[in-house]
Amino acid sequence: MVLFFDPARRSPWAGRTSIYAHIQRQIAEQGTPIDGALPDDEQFWGEGQLRWVAGGLDGAMGHHAAPGVLTDEMRDLVGLLAKQTRRPTTSARKATYRKLLETDLGGAMDDVLEEVLKHPGMLAGPLFEEAQWFAEHAADRNVVKFGIAxxxxxxxxxxxxxxxALGSHDEFTLYAAVALQNGSDDGNDALFQLAQRVNGWGKIHLVERLEPTTPHIRDWLLREGCANSIMNEYLAHVCAVKGELHAALAAEKVDGELFEGASVIVQALLSGGPAEDIDDYDHAPQVIADYVRHAGTMCASAMQLSVVLDIRAFLDRADEKWEARFANGWTEAGRAACMQACEALLAEPRWTRVVLEAVSPPGLGSGDQSESRKGRARVEHFYGVACARKLGLDVWEQLFGQLAVEPLDSSLYYDLMRTEDAGRVRRVVEFAEAQLPLREIATGPADERGLGPGFKPHMCLDMIVQSLDAHEGVGRRLIAAALMSPVVRNRNLALGVLEAWPVEAWGAEVSETLARLAQLEPEAAVQERVRKLMDHVVG
Incomplete structure (x- = not known):
């Protein structure tokens, strides 16, 4: 007798690592915060698809999208779940699990939970057991999220x-936070515990929900609550209000950690963005004045210097918003006093040394530093370059020298190409032609998005090619490589350069490569740009 195995009868989770086990292992091996990878990444995102950062899809929907709508498919899911609670068999669990994989709950999770609560056939005890099983044993993120909910x-x-444990991963922090708030008396303590573990969208969800019930929580909000791997602007106003930044900075003296945390908050408030900003903050005049006062004795790093520069730019900016600001606490005298204090601080000669040390920190790019030290050096480097530009300090040669150590650092190419000096542009182009793996880049057109560590050379090419439209005839080899890149963005930028150049500046290699691209280009919109350029050549 021959036995045939029916794949449809196999449990969807069989032979796969549960997400909970994966997270537990990561916490045990590396502590928190943990990286964003999950064992179901390939199944969930699919090959070649744009992937959101952990928690990003739920975060964007929660902050920038309308609520979802309950659908018949969701009602069917609730019906299957009710059957599962009445007859909790493996077969019923498989059916519910598969339905969860097929159903996009989107922003309708709350509506689905309401449907669960009012379903007449739902049994509370078995439902809790199944929810725990989904959260603990499921190998797919959406099943885990439903279990947590x-x-x-x-x-x-x-x-x-x-x-x-599940909330320690940004993908599940939102769901864990709501569950802990709703299901325990000390939910706020749990949120605070989690907030100190995560970095990213998870931190945003937690800080937004965290109540400042103790001095310890308020101190943490001011010192560590705002700095995040996802736009500090999301949390700046929240931390300033909940942490009572105005009261903390009103003190005659503040400690270094508070000044650093205040620097992060104030800079993000000034930047504006997706959340409340400086014009939404009731204590803005007092906080700006007190920050500048403390900066007079405490400002020491390029990052802190950049905040003073941002404050000066904010105060100096002549826009229609000042009329509203004067009606909401600001005064002409206060604005002028803050401006004068900024100018006096920025006039100190020590800033040249601070900026140059930030731009060229000892050991930058070397392998003998810890990851945390490298991270801090890169942050200071970023702010050093920004401050140099605002202060009129020329650090181009220092940055060019760093290319020898970091030839695949796209940010260096970006900064170096921000020059009107044609000779300097040629030096960058010549370096890139010699050092970038152009043959490995020019593997042929495809629909790659060019994200991730495997595309560092392509990102470097972007930073150069996007500026070549103003430099006729410079960088032809780079343009030819970009035209044959699998990354759509590379090809589009190269075409933009050719659209800006006269045909006689293209050269034979570029012209031949463009003709070849006309036969190979898979993207319709890019193909249309190629066709127009070829028509221009023929014409």
């Missing part, structure tokens, strides 16, 4: 450690 309907102290 269901646990939020219950007193869930018994699964607190499970929720804290």
């Amino acid at each position: 269901l646990l939020g309907l219950y007193r869930n102290e018994k699964v607190r450690d499970l929720l804290l």
